[in-house]
Amino acid sequence: MVKAEEVRRTGKKILYLNIGDPVKYGFDTPPNVKNALKKAVDAGSNYYAASEGVKDLRQAVAEKENSVNGAQIDPRNVMITQGISEAISFLMGAIVNPGDEVLLPGPSYSPYMTYVKFFDGKPVAYRTIEDRGWAPDLSDLVSKVTARTRLIVIINPSNPTGSVYSRNELSRILEIAASHHIPVAADEIYDRIVYDGAFTSLASIAKEVPLFGLNGFSKTYMMTGWRLGYLYRQDPGDEMKDVWDAVQRISRVRLCVSTPIQLAGIEALRGPQGHINEMVSKLKRRRDLIWKRANEIPGLFATKPAGAFYLFPRINEIGHRWKSDYEFVTELLRETGVLVVHGSGFDPMYGKDHFRAVFLPDETILTEAFDAIEDFMKRH
Numbered sequence: 396m397v398k399a400e401e402v403r404r405t406g407k408k409i410l411y412l413n414i415g416d417p418v419k420y421g422f423d424t425p426p427n428v429k430n431a432l433k434k435a436v437d438a439g440s441n442y443y444a445a446s447e448g449v450k451d452l453r454q455a456v457a458e459k460e461n462s463v464n465g466a467q468i469d470p471r472n473v474m475i476t477q478g479i480s481e482a483i484s485f486l487m488g489a490i491v492n493p494g495d496e497v498l499l500p501g502p503s504y505s506p507y508m509t510y511v512k513f514f515d516g517k518p519v520a521y522r523t524i525e526d527r528g529w530a531p532d533l534s535d536l537v538s539k540v541t542a543r544t545r546l547i548v549i550i551n552p553s554n555p556t557g558s559v560y561s562r563n564e565l566s567r568i569l570e571i572a573a574s575h576h577i578p579v580a581a582d583e584i585y586d587r588i589v590y591d592g593a594f595t596s597l598a599s600i601a602k603e604v605p606l607f608g609l610n611g612f613s614k615t616y617m618m619t620g621w622r623l624g625y626l627y628r629q630d631p632g633d634e635m636k637d638v639w640d641a642v643q644r645i646s647r648v649r650l651c652v653s654t655p656i657q658l659a660g661i662e663a664l665r666g667p668q669g670h671i672n673e674m675v676s677k678l679k680r681r682r683d684l685i686w687k688r689a690n691e692i693p694g695l696f697a698t699k700p701a702g703a704f705y706l707f708p709r710i711n712e713i714g715h716r717w718k719s720d721y722e723f724v725t726e727l728l729r730e731t732g733v734l735v736v737h738g739s740g741f742d743p744m745y746g747k748d749h750f751r752a753v754f755l756p757d758e759t760i761l762t763e764a765f766d767a768i769e770d771f772m773k774r775h
């Protein structure tokens with residue numbers, strides 16, 4: 396973004412394909428949710444809420460996860476947070492002691508790595524396999540389990556690859572977790588944004604394995620700037636009681652999440668849901684467009700994203716024409732004004748030689764951007 400600003404100041408138009416924020420690309424927060432926020436403020440709901448969250452919202456979250464995703468959670472095991480971002484920090488703060496290891500998909504949404512390191516833990520990436528649609532490499536995952544492994548994280552659908560894990564892959568991950576007595580965490584923020592076939596929530600098949608679920612309102616309800624999310628625990632054996640107690644203690648330090656925004660969150664979950672299908676069909680057309688365009692460009696190869704709103708193409712010429720993916724995205728920006736994110740930012744090993752482009756912008760902008768990328772590749 397800093398570099399893009401420099402380039403913009405030279406008079407060049409920037410085409411922003413970098414940030415996963417639907418609201419920045421013309422998707423709007425549903426009107427009933429906006430009204431619920433205004434109503435909550437006018438009605439005087441401007442006080443501190445309980446640190447765990449407003450009771451009705453925790454109830455609505457449990458209802459949604461149980462009915463839509465087949466979870467079995469009690470509202471008492473739901474913690475409302477300022478976006479998933481805060482949920483990640485609570486969970487890592489509660490579970491990671493210095494030297495502990497957390498298994499993360501490679502590549503993955505980078506705050507997971509950052510928070511593990513912040514609490515003096517060690518993020519350990521397990522490989523996901525590009526040629527199999529970025530499916531998890533289960534033998535790599537098993538080989539990286541050690542006595543210090545405290546948590547296995549999955550991000551499904553994935554940022555940055557758009558992969559959606561099959562039920563079978565999820566079951567295998569659960570078997571690994573069960574045999575090593577390790578809890579799992581599933582970030583399912585894109586659970587409603589899938590294009591080809593069904594999504595299986597880890598909670599629906601986790602049975603005895605202790606599970607932390609992370610989800611929120613940013614993407615499905617287009618409430619990115621409102622900062623609302625949640626963490627839940629599905630833990631029939633109560634094995635994670637101490638971790639959950641710690642999560643609750645951490646939550647008290649920041650008092651609470653904005654009360655009126657929580658009240659609007661209840662409306663988001665319980666009100667009309669029609670905007671979700673509308674959004675998904677728009678995004679599906681955009682996904683089809685840029686996936687096709689990317690694969691027609693010599694020197695690029697992209698798997699088809701099955702969920703979320705990111706394309707993660709491989710750049711064949713890294714190591715030859717460009718030293719790194721970082722150099723590639725910088726040069727692309729300077730020459731064309733197209734801003735994408737370098738893949739190594741999502742994992743130095745498993746993300747390198749790639750870039751991430753969002754397909755939230757409309758077809759005209761996407762076409763303009765991919766025309767520019769195509770010219771750039773041909774030129775070089």
Ligand code: PLP
Nearest residue numbers: 415478479480504554611613624
């Ligand atoms: N988790 C994943 C996988 C994401 O891609 C993002 C945002 O891009 C987030 C969490 C952040 O969510 P929130 O806005 O709820 O903090």
